[in-house]
Amino acid sequence: MRTMKNLSAVQVITGLTLFFLMGFSSFTFAQDYPTRPITLYCAFPAGATMDVLTRALAIRAEKILGVPVVVDNKVGALGTVCAAILASQKPDGYTIGVIATGAMTYVPLLYKVSYKPLDAFTPLLQFSQFIGGLSILNESPIKTVYDLIEYAKTHPGLTFGSTGTNGFHHLAVELFSQCKGLNLKHIPYKGGAESIPAILGKHIDLHAGSAHIPYVRQGVLRLLMNYSATKRDPSFPDVPTLIELGCPDYPGDGMMVAGPKGLPEPIVKKLKSAFKAVADGQEFQNLLVQLNLPYTYKDGEELNKEAPAVTEYYKDLNKKLGIGK
């Protein structure tokens, strides 16, 4: 009996020691980082464009970092569920996430969030951004956005479907409609899976979203205008942007890799260089082209610096549109 008791005491001590050693190792030897699998949260559902990109980043980052990078989808509430979870994690470099830059800027202006938007994350880099397009059925007599403006002036109440109320697709088209003095009626859908059938089935007149590309390429839909875009899409050089039409634009979300606030500098460096290498790589670039997404690299520092100004800009726009908390 005695020996057994002693044994268990020894075991307990050894166990505890090992436990603490393991617990501390990640702090004390940041230069050895990473030594265990990294969890990469994704704010978008499995199968979504962002999820596809996140997984493409993960597989290649794995090879550079030398440890598994495990994608974990935390979906919901316009990405704030994922952002909130990410913000609450230990900044040890083993939990990072792919979230929309809007989680720091405009989403908290519209919805209550549990984190401090400007002081919750360590942005690492932005690798792309959402661009929206306004499209119409190809068979329609309306061929350009100018045709549309003319037609809509005499035909108030044309409907446009978007991927959700207060999303940038909705708000950008609202700005367009205000700026040109049109009366377009907004019909919200839940993502492209619902809004595309609605336009194909002629339930709505116009489609505002980013799921239109394959349909435009196959000649079913016609792209009239891009918004949330700084310049024309090289794949559709004839399609004007909202800014070109002399209207204010609602900036779309960027897609970034970020960690919780307070990631140690050496870890930030390692992660930045790894993900930058992946994003610059030919395979990832090809994927972006295929998904018709722009490569808009921005460093984490830059994202952090511009966030307060961007937030202010959104506040003004929201006031103009009469929305927000």
Added chain:
Amino acid sequence: MDFFGNLITGLSVACEPYNLLFCFLGVFIGTLIGVLPGLGPSATLSILLPVTFGMPATTAIIMLSGIAYGAQYGGSTTSILVNIPGETGSVITCLDGYQMARQGRAGPALGIAAFGSFIAGTVGIIVLQILAPPLVNVALKFGAPEYFSLMILGLIILTFLAEKSMLKALMMAGMGTFFGTVGLDSISGVARFTFDIPDFFDGLGIVPMVMGLFGIAEIFLNLEKTIKTEISDGKIGNLLPTLKDWVDSKWALVRGTVIGFVLGLLPGAGAVLSTFVSYAVEKMVSKNPQKFGHGAIEGVAAPESANNAAASAGFVPMLTLGIPVIPTYAILLGALMLHGITPGPMLMKQHPDLFWGVIASMYVGNVMLLVLNLPLIGLWVRVLRVPYPILFPLILLFCLIGAYAINKSTVDVAIMLFCGVLGYLMRKFEYEPAPFIMAFVLSPMLETSLRRSLAFSNGKFMIFFTHPISLGCLILASLLLVTAALPGIREKFVGEA
């Protein structure tokens, strides 16, 4: 003819040894995850997606589709054996499947589910192959008002599931609709009934609710009984459906397949809708409606063939338009894009190898599923021989792990336990959980289509009467209600409880 030419193209692709292997892997994994509570096909597909990067696109899609329709087979197993639906498509299978198992007829129940799935799945593919493009155009005719009225009709049909009081079933449907409003309102983004719990923002999880209402409640109920009631007392009976079972269920299979295929084309809740609509139809046309809910084999055959036909039908909008009808197919679309293939109207012309190869692989996969599942029946039935004191704690454990595993969230576990208690009370007071859970599933679509319709019509309700399909659904729904309200007529249809 085109049909055979395409079929031969497809089969030659599907029967390449490499593709055969991955087709088998897919349906095998699908069966497994269908049986396990919690880990659904969506989660599995997204985990396996990166694995397919190294494969040719066709092989990858063949395997991933195999998982998607394979899970439909597996989902019914737990419904029948332990009253826990593997996914929403097999909730209705519980009603009679579990009763059959308790009467020692688990074998025929599992057998008819497997054959029904096979027949419906295969017929579904044939129809898909011949009619894919015109059918899609029909599905596109469904706008917001049509969806709304269809959902209303669905909710009224739900009450026909009731074994006893239709009024109670309607009340359950109302409560389910209410539970479905929890979360961010999908039109304006306002948080409703969330109590600031982030896990509630996207609504209550369907899997923990189903596991609670059915599985956990069943365990609670059985706690009251003394141990002597072993489910089948060793008398397992036939492993396969008898000739009489076949005769009883042949029309149920046919009707289930048709209903499943038609409703499965509609993006959204079509697959789920088809299971209870087909069940209700069987109950209405049956000469002995009173045996439903007490182990009627038609009650298993109809929903099982419906959900598999719906799974085939769902490929129509996906492959021809690039529109996913259920989240699982959204991941398949993601996989297509990752492999450099643009889903959409031109897919059939640009990649005939892939299109027909995947379709042909579904024939092959369905045969594999049947071969795989029939021998398993003997094994599953033996599970029921495990005495309650061992089986029940195990079920509880699997449910707990399953509920936690979906989102790694303890809130889901709490939801499951809460629903367990709720389900127990419902059973005690003779309220049925099936209308509740079905209404819960339909609720978000009902609401968004109502609000979207009113957005179109500037708030005028006339829109539901000016659209012909919508009007038809509403007329049918009111006829059903009148039938239900007039005593005598309902008895004729549903019988005395």
